[in-house]
Amino acid sequence: MQDDSILTQEELDFLRSLQDNQKPDPLPVGLLLEGGKQAKELLARLAAHEQLTIEAHIDSQRITFPLHVIEDEFHALHLQLGTPTIVEQTSADRPWRLPLDPPVNLVDEHGEPSLIWLHAVSQSGMLVEVRGQPVPKRFSLWLPIPGRQPIALQGILARKAGEGLTAYRQSLRKTRHSERLRSFILEQHQQLHGHEAESR
Structure with missing residues:
Protein backbone atom coordinates (compact mmCIF):
# COMPACT_ATOMS: atom_id res chain seq x y z
CA MET A 1 0.00 0.00 0.00
CA GLN A 2 1.35 3.41 -0.94
CA ASP A 3 2.06 5.88 1.88
CA ASP A 4 0.24 9.10 0.96
CA SER A 5 1.41 11.07 4.02
CA ILE A 6 3.12 14.33 3.18
CA LEU A 7 5.69 14.14 5.99
CA THR A 8 7.67 11.13 7.16
CA GLN A 9 7.58 10.12 10.81
CA GLU A 10 11.12 11.47 11.18
CA GLU A 11 10.07 14.86 9.81
CA LEU A 12 7.04 14.95 12.13
CA ASP A 13 9.26 14.10 15.11
CA PHE A 14 11.68 16.86 14.11
CA LEU A 15 8.88 19.44 13.87
CA ARG A 16 7.52 18.32 17.25
CA SER A 17 10.99 18.67 18.76
CA LEU A 18 11.11 22.27 17.51
CA GLN A 19 7.74 22.97 19.11
CA ASP A 20 8.70 21.28 22.39
CA ASN A 21 12.05 23.06 22.60
CA GLN A 22 11.97 25.16 25.78
CA LYS A 23 14.97 27.34 24.90
CA PRO A 24 14.19 31.07 24.89
CA ASP A 25 13.23 32.71 21.60
CA PRO A 26 12.83 29.56 19.46
CA LEU A 27 13.12 30.14 15.73
CA PRO A 28 9.64 30.65 14.27
CA VAL A 29 8.66 28.48 11.33
CA GLY A 30 6.52 31.25 9.80
CA LEU A 31 6.76 35.04 9.97
CA LEU A 32 4.04 37.58 9.22
CA LEU A 33 5.30 40.06 6.66
CA GLU A 34 4.77 43.68 7.69
CA GLY A 35 5.36 46.68 5.43
CA GLY A 36 3.78 48.86 2.83
CA LYS A 37 1.89 47.68 -0.22
CA GLN A 38 4.80 48.39 -2.58
CA ALA A 39 7.27 46.44 -0.45
CA LYS A 40 4.90 43.46 -0.27
CA GLU A 41 4.30 43.53 -4.03
CA LEU A 42 8.03 43.71 -4.71
CA LEU A 43 8.72 40.78 -2.38
CA ALA A 44 5.94 38.71 -3.97
CA ARG A 45 7.34 39.43 -7.47
CA LEU A 46 10.87 38.50 -6.39
CA ALA A 47 9.65 35.29 -4.75
CA ALA A 48 7.86 34.32 -7.96
CA HIS A 49 11.10 34.52 -9.97
CA GLU A 50 14.00 34.00 -7.55
CA GLN A 51 14.89 31.98 -4.46
CA LEU A 52 14.71 34.18 -1.36
CA THR A 53 16.97 33.35 1.59
CA ILE A 54 18.03 34.47 5.04
CA GLU A 55 21.69 33.95 5.95
CA ALA A 56 23.44 33.72 9.29
CA HIS A 57 27.22 33.60 9.76
CA ILE A 58 28.33 31.67 12.85
CA ASP A 59 31.78 30.26 13.70
CA SER A 60 33.07 30.36 10.08
CA GLN A 61 29.87 28.69 8.87
CA ARG A 62 27.15 30.16 6.66
CA ILE A 63 23.64 28.91 7.42
CA THR A 64 21.16 29.71 4.64
CA PHE A 65 17.41 29.37 5.16
CA PRO A 66 15.23 29.28 2.01
CA LEU A 67 12.16 31.53 2.29
CA HIS A 68 8.75 30.92 0.75
CA VAL A 69 6.17 33.69 0.51
CA ILE A 70 2.70 32.38 1.40
CA GLU A 71 -0.54 34.36 1.04
CA ASP A 72 -3.29 33.44 3.52
CA GLU A 73 -7.07 33.67 3.09
CA PHE A 74 -7.00 37.31 4.27
CA HIS A 75 -4.37 38.19 1.59
CA ALA A 76 -1.71 38.72 4.26
CA LEU A 77 1.78 37.61 3.22
CA HIS A 78 3.78 35.25 5.43
CA LEU A 79 7.39 34.12 5.12
CA GLN A 80 7.85 30.41 5.69
CA LEU A 81 11.33 29.10 6.53
CA GLY A 82 12.61 25.98 4.80
CA THR A 83 15.33 23.58 5.97
CA PRO A 84 18.68 25.40 5.85
CA THR A 85 21.93 24.42 4.20
CA ILE A 86 25.16 24.75 6.19
CA VAL A 87 28.40 25.75 4.45
CA GLU A 88 31.90 25.89 5.89
CA GLN A 89 33.49 29.23 4.97
CA THR A 90 37.13 28.49 4.20
CA SER A 91 39.36 29.43 1.26
CA ALA A 92 36.87 27.44 -0.84
CA ASP A 93 33.34 27.28 0.59
CA ARG A 94 31.91 23.79 0.86
CA PRO A 95 28.86 22.23 2.49
CA TRP A 96 29.42 21.53 6.17
Whole structure:
Protein backbone atom coordinates (compact mmCIF):
# COMPACT_ATOMS: atom_id res chain seq x y z
CA MET A 1 0.00 0.00 0.00
CA GLN A 2 1.35 3.41 -0.94
CA ASP A 3 2.06 5.88 1.88
CA ASP A 4 0.24 9.10 0.96
CA SER A 5 1.41 11.07 4.02
CA ILE A 6 3.12 14.33 3.18
CA LEU A 7 5.69 14.14 5.99
CA THR A 8 7.67 11.13 7.16
CA GLN A 9 7.58 10.12 10.81
CA GLU A 10 11.12 11.47 11.18
CA GLU A 11 10.07 14.86 9.81
CA LEU A 12 7.04 14.95 12.13
CA ASP A 13 9.26 14.10 15.11
CA PHE A 14 11.68 16.86 14.11
CA LEU A 15 8.88 19.44 13.87
CA ARG A 16 7.52 18.32 17.25
CA SER A 17 10.99 18.67 18.76
CA LEU A 18 11.11 22.27 17.51
CA GLN A 19 7.74 22.97 19.11
CA ASP A 20 8.70 21.28 22.39
CA ASN A 21 12.05 23.06 22.60
CA GLN A 22 11.97 25.16 25.78
CA LYS A 23 14.97 27.34 24.90
CA PRO A 24 14.19 31.07 24.89
CA ASP A 25 13.23 32.71 21.60
CA PRO A 26 12.83 29.56 19.46
CA LEU A 27 13.12 30.14 15.73
CA PRO A 28 9.64 30.65 14.27
CA VAL A 29 8.66 28.48 11.33
CA GLY A 30 6.52 31.25 9.80
CA LEU A 31 6.76 35.04 9.97
CA LEU A 32 4.04 37.58 9.22
CA LEU A 33 5.30 40.06 6.66
CA GLU A 34 4.77 43.68 7.69
CA GLY A 35 5.36 46.68 5.43
CA GLY A 36 3.78 48.86 2.83
CA LYS A 37 1.89 47.68 -0.22
CA GLN A 38 4.80 48.39 -2.58
CA ALA A 39 7.27 46.44 -0.45
CA LYS A 40 4.90 43.46 -0.27
CA GLU A 41 4.30 43.53 -4.03
CA LEU A 42 8.03 43.71 -4.71
CA LEU A 43 8.72 40.78 -2.38
CA ALA A 44 5.94 38.71 -3.97
CA ARG A 45 7.34 39.43 -7.47
CA LEU A 46 10.87 38.50 -6.39
CA ALA A 47 9.65 35.29 -4.75
CA ALA A 48 7.86 34.32 -7.96
CA HIS A 49 11.10 34.52 -9.97
CA GLU A 50 14.00 34.00 -7.55
CA GLN A 51 14.89 31.98 -4.46
CA LEU A 52 14.71 34.18 -1.36
CA THR A 53 16.97 33.35 1.59
CA ILE A 54 18.03 34.47 5.04
CA GLU A 55 21.69 33.95 5.95
CA ALA A 56 23.44 33.72 9.29
CA HIS A 57 27.22 33.60 9.76
CA ILE A 58 28.33 31.67 12.85
CA ASP A 59 31.78 30.26 13.70
CA SER A 60 33.07 30.36 10.08
CA GLN A 61 29.87 28.69 8.87
CA ARG A 62 27.15 30.16 6.66
CA ILE A 63 23.64 28.91 7.42
CA THR A 64 21.16 29.71 4.64
CA PHE A 65 17.41 29.37 5.16
CA PRO A 66 15.23 29.28 2.01
CA LEU A 67 12.16 31.53 2.29
CA HIS A 68 8.75 30.92 0.75
CA VAL A 69 6.17 33.69 0.51
CA ILE A 70 2.70 32.38 1.40
CA GLU A 71 -0.54 34.36 1.04
CA ASP A 72 -3.29 33.44 3.52
CA GLU A 73 -7.07 33.67 3.09
CA PHE A 74 -7.00 37.31 4.27
CA HIS A 75 -4.37 38.19 1.59
CA ALA A 76 -1.71 38.72 4.26
CA LEU A 77 1.78 37.61 3.22
CA HIS A 78 3.78 35.25 5.43
CA LEU A 79 7.39 34.12 5.12
CA GLN A 80 7.85 30.41 5.69
CA LEU A 81 11.33 29.10 6.53
CA GLY A 82 12.61 25.98 4.80
CA THR A 83 15.33 23.58 5.97
CA PRO A 84 18.68 25.40 5.85
CA THR A 85 21.93 24.42 4.20
CA ILE A 86 25.16 24.75 6.19
CA VAL A 87 28.40 25.75 4.45
CA GLU A 88 31.90 25.89 5.89
CA GLN A 89 33.49 29.23 4.97
CA THR A 90 37.13 28.49 4.20
CA SER A 91 39.36 29.43 1.26
CA ALA A 92 36.87 27.44 -0.84
CA ASP A 93 33.34 27.28 0.59
CA ARG A 94 31.91 23.79 0.86
CA PRO A 95 28.86 22.23 2.49
CA TRP A 96 29.42 21.53 6.17
CA ARG A 97 30.39 17.91 6.83
CA LEU A 98 28.84 16.08 9.73
CA PRO A 99 31.63 14.02 11.33
CA LEU A 100 30.56 10.55 12.46
CA ASP A 101 32.62 9.19 15.34
CA PRO A 102 32.61 6.25 15.41
CA PRO A 103 32.02 5.78 11.66
CA VAL A 104 28.71 4.20 10.63
CA ASN A 105 28.53 0.98 8.65
CA LEU A 106 26.25 1.61 5.65
CA VAL A 107 23.69 -1.10 4.85
CA ASP A 108 22.06 -2.42 1.69
CA GLU A 109 18.34 -2.29 0.85
CA HIS A 110 17.76 -5.39 3.02
CA GLY A 111 19.50 -3.87 6.05
CA GLU A 112 22.57 -6.10 5.65
CA PRO A 113 25.96 -4.49 6.50
CA SER A 114 28.13 -3.43 3.57
CA LEU A 115 31.92 -3.08 3.44
CA ILE A 116 31.62 0.74 3.38
CA TRP A 117 31.90 2.85 6.54
CA LEU A 118 30.74 6.46 6.58
CA HIS A 119 33.12 8.88 8.38
CA ALA A 120 31.55 12.22 7.35
CA VAL A 121 28.56 13.33 5.29
CA SER A 122 27.29 16.58 3.80
CA GLN A 123 24.44 17.40 1.47
CA SER A 124 26.82 17.11 -1.49
CA GLY A 125 29.41 14.52 -0.49
CA MET A 126 30.76 11.81 1.80
CA LEU A 127 34.04 10.58 3.24
CA VAL A 128 34.01 6.80 3.45
CA GLU A 129 36.30 3.94 4.33
CA VAL A 130 36.08 0.88 2.08
CA ARG A 131 37.09 -2.33 3.81
CA GLY A 132 37.94 -5.65 2.19
CA GLN A 133 36.99 -4.79 -1.40
CA PRO A 134 38.19 -2.53 -4.23
CA VAL A 135 36.95 1.05 -4.04
CA PRO A 136 33.74 1.15 -6.13
CA LYS A 137 33.14 3.91 -8.70
CA ARG A 138 29.53 4.19 -7.49
CA PHE A 139 27.40 2.89 -4.67
CA SER A 140 23.78 3.02 -3.51
CA LEU A 141 23.47 2.23 0.18
CA TRP A 142 21.54 3.33 3.25
CA LEU A 143 22.52 5.28 6.35
CA PRO A 144 20.92 3.47 9.33
CA ILE A 145 19.57 5.76 12.05
CA PRO A 146 18.46 4.10 15.29
CA GLY A 147 14.69 4.28 15.75
CA ARG A 148 14.10 5.83 12.31
CA GLN A 149 13.87 4.90 8.67
CA PRO A 150 17.32 4.73 7.01
CA ILE A 151 18.33 7.47 4.55
CA ALA A 152 19.36 6.58 1.00
CA LEU A 153 22.89 7.61 -0.04
CA GLN A 154 24.20 7.42 -3.59
CA GLY A 155 27.89 8.06 -4.11
CA ILE A 156 30.01 8.76 -7.18
CA LEU A 157 33.77 8.39 -6.71
CA ALA A 158 35.50 11.79 -6.52
CA ARG A 159 39.03 11.18 -5.18
CA LYS A 160 41.25 9.51 -2.63
CA ALA A 161 41.22 11.66 0.50
CA GLY A 162 44.15 10.22 2.49
CA GLU A 163 44.20 8.33 5.80
CA GLY A 164 42.45 5.40 4.11
CA LEU A 165 39.39 7.50 3.21
CA THR A 166 37.74 8.11 -0.14
CA ALA A 167 35.62 11.10 -1.12
CA TYR A 168 32.34 10.56 -2.98
CA ARG A 169 29.92 13.09 -4.44
CA GLN A 170 26.27 12.69 -3.50
CA SER A 171 24.25 11.88 -6.59
CA LEU A 172 20.82 12.16 -4.94
CA ARG A 173 18.54 14.51 -6.79
CA LYS A 174 16.10 16.69 -4.86
CA THR A 175 13.99 13.90 -3.38
CA ARG A 176 12.41 12.97 -0.07
CA HIS A 177 15.71 11.28 0.87
CA SER A 178 17.80 14.37 0.07
CA GLU A 179 15.47 16.46 2.25
CA ARG A 180 15.62 13.86 5.04
CA LEU A 181 19.43 13.93 4.82
CA ARG A 182 19.42 17.74 5.02
CA SER A 183 17.13 17.61 8.09
CA PHE A 184 19.32 14.94 9.73
CA ILE A 185 22.49 17.00 9.15
CA LEU A 186 20.78 20.10 10.57
CA GLU A 187 19.59 18.19 13.64
CA GLN A 188 23.10 16.83 14.30
CA HIS A 189 24.63 20.30 13.70
CA GLN A 190 22.27 21.77 16.33
CA GLN A 191 23.21 19.03 18.82
CA LEU A 192 26.95 19.45 18.24
CA HIS A 193 26.93 23.23 18.45
CA GLY A 194 24.46 23.25 21.35
CA HIS A 195 26.88 21.08 23.37
CA GLU A 196 29.80 23.33 22.39
CA ALA A 197 27.89 26.42 23.54
CA GLU A 198 26.97 24.75 26.87
CA SER A 199 30.59 23.76 27.54
CA ARG A 200 31.88 27.32 27.10
